[in-house]
Amino acid sequence: MKISKPRGTRDFLPLENHKRRYIENRLRDCALRWGYQEIKTPTFEHIELFTVKSGEGILGEIYNFKDKGDREIALRPELTAPVMRMYVNELTSVPKPVKLYYFDNCFRYERPQKGRFREFWQFGVELIGSQRPEADSEIIALACQMLKEAGVDGDLHIGHLGIIRSLFEGQDSEVSSQIMRLVDKKDDKGLDEYLDKINADIEMRDKLVKLINLTGSSAVDEVRTLIGDLPQLSDFRTLLELMDIYGLEYTVDFGIARGLDYYTGMVFEIYSSGLGAQNQVCGGGSYGLAHLFGGQKIASTGFAIGFDRIMEVCTIEPPVQERAVVVYSEQTYKEAIRIATDLKKHMIVDMDVMGRSFGAQLKYANAIGARCAVIIGEDEAALGKVSLKDMDSGKQVLVDKNDLQNHIATYILK
RNA sequence: GCCCGGGUGGGGUAGGGGUUAUCCUAUAGGACUGUGGAUCCUUCGACUCGGGUUCGAUUCCCGACCCGGGCCCCA
CATH class of the missing domain: 3.30.930.10 (Bira Bifunctional Protein; Domain 2)
Known part of the structure; x- marks a missing residue:
């Protein structure tokens, strides 16, 4: 009922x-x-x-x-x-x-x-x-x-x-x-x-x-x-x-x-x-x-x-809240959590909890209007880096995980 | 409490006394397990409720409920 x-x-x-x-x-x-x-x-x-x-x-x-x-x-x-x-x-x-x-x-x-x-x-x-x-x-x-x-x-x-x-x-x-x-x-x-x-x-x-x-x-x-x-x-x-x-x-x-x-x-x-x-x-x-x-x-x-x-x-609209989605694979889950937790000190961060594939995680990032995706797959993990993808332009760069927040603030949120 | 208008999937809609109840969109899954937006497929999902008329009501009538507009009230 x-x-x-x-x-x-x-x-x-x-x-x-x-x-x-x-x-x-x-x-x-x-x-x-x-x-x-x-x-x-x-x-x-x-x-x-x-x-x-x-x-x-x-x-x-x-x-x-x-x-x-x-x-x-x-x-x-x-x-x-x-x-x-x-x-x-x-x-x-x-x-x-x-x-x-x-x-x-x-x-x-x-x-x-x-x-x-x-x-x-x-x-x-x-x-x-x-x-x-x-x-x-x-x-x-x-x-x-x-x-x-x-x-x-x-x-x-x-x-x-x-x-x-x-x-x-x-x-x-x-x-x-x-x-x-x-x-x-x-x-x-x-x-x-x-x-x-x-x-x-x-x-x-x-x-x-x-x-x-x-x-x-x-x-x-x-x-x-x-x-x-x-x-x-x-x-x-x-x-x-x-x-x-x-x-x-x-x-x-x-x-x-x-x-x-x-x-x-x-x-x-x-x-x-x-x-x-x-x-x-x-x-x-x-x-x-x-x-x-x-x-x-x-x-x-x-x-x-x-x-x-x-x-x-009222005519005032709240400022847009920029979001990031941390995208990971099964093997990099632990590292992804660490990176996401750190990034959450600075902005809104989402991570998949639906068991979704790589592509589906990005699809989700797109659907919720995320400003960027932080991709941490096996390739990145091996290098100790993450891929940062601008969801508007589609451009993607490899950055050191310690520079991630800085890089987002400088190049994406501006 | 009173008057007017309205209620069809989550949102937006088409329809109309007998239908498999239309389409769009959204959700979930897939085509597509390392890269989103497009496309396609599948799935989920509705006639507000109760009476009446009728062989048969989601459709017509009455009432209730809810929503919108107004009255009353506005501490």
Whole structure:
């Protein structure tokens, strides 16, 4: 009986996996150079971690089960909550800021479609301990840099929740959450209907509609005339100035919203074309979560990159990996192993394990796209040499086995 | 959970109520046990599953599953 893989999961064959790993390493490398350190959290957590963060509403999309000790366990649907849980448990007394990155798989029970799977990978970065624009701008700049190094083009949109939230001070939090959700969806009609339904204050309503449609460089000034001199506004202005210093293009977009309360200030999203309905490749912002997990209140800012989505649009190909095949006969097997073992210190080396003839070994070398064949037959063995064959040109030279690696590097790989 | 489209060897396909189910490619072996790419031969290998209609279903109908696209959701 043939067993298929579960819905929404994928197998990665060598070619694709190699590319994924290559891009992953570029992202890691970038995060490390910016001073972020990798952490790892468990694949499963107590389910409360996620319901506390995101509400009971997420239960429908979580992979969860009871373990044998009757504990309610969830496969992580995201990584920010586990990282902050870890911070509260282990890292509260290390020097601030705490700068962390992670790359891991997450699980959500959703209908699969383009760019959306039930097991998917997130690359994320969190900066814990600062609520200053310097922190926010560094995080956005790092996100952009990482996408750039992965060969992904994106449109950066930056907004600020503190500013939009100031409009509904004194409102029921249920009401403001609902408004935020509709704003986030860009559902203007739904928003109108909802504002009608709750009989929203005309002035607030007018300001809200204007605010979420503000874009461009003059937006900050327009906000000031619209709702006055908020303290968050000067931070936001500083943030935008810093973005200019980083040399990044962006669109100010007060229409970016989040339906959850723990987002506090700056929010940003990066979109990429060619992905269909799931065009967001990165999302982030500043937030306060530690206190929800039993820690002290502390400001954080971070983002997560949808790794599977950037793989769909990334333009970078990993460098070709050159291979050599060591070809031998029955009598020279031992010597061939010695030579291959030595050569493996420098490049990818294959040797026949199928009991194939000389010709068939070369055929195999050709089939796997080997760059050269190192032939060690009885004639060569008698001379203490090997034949080195360039598989592209077909030319073959006799070289001393001690010069083999050198010769390959100089004349074949160049 | 909802809507639309689709499922034929490992990959790509032709076909169609009764066929030995087409072709290409890939794999393994051989022609060819000291030299690859070409050619030829052999081998392996498929109608997603379950019901229904029918004398007979891979083909028609329904459902499930899976894939793709969209909705919902997006922490």
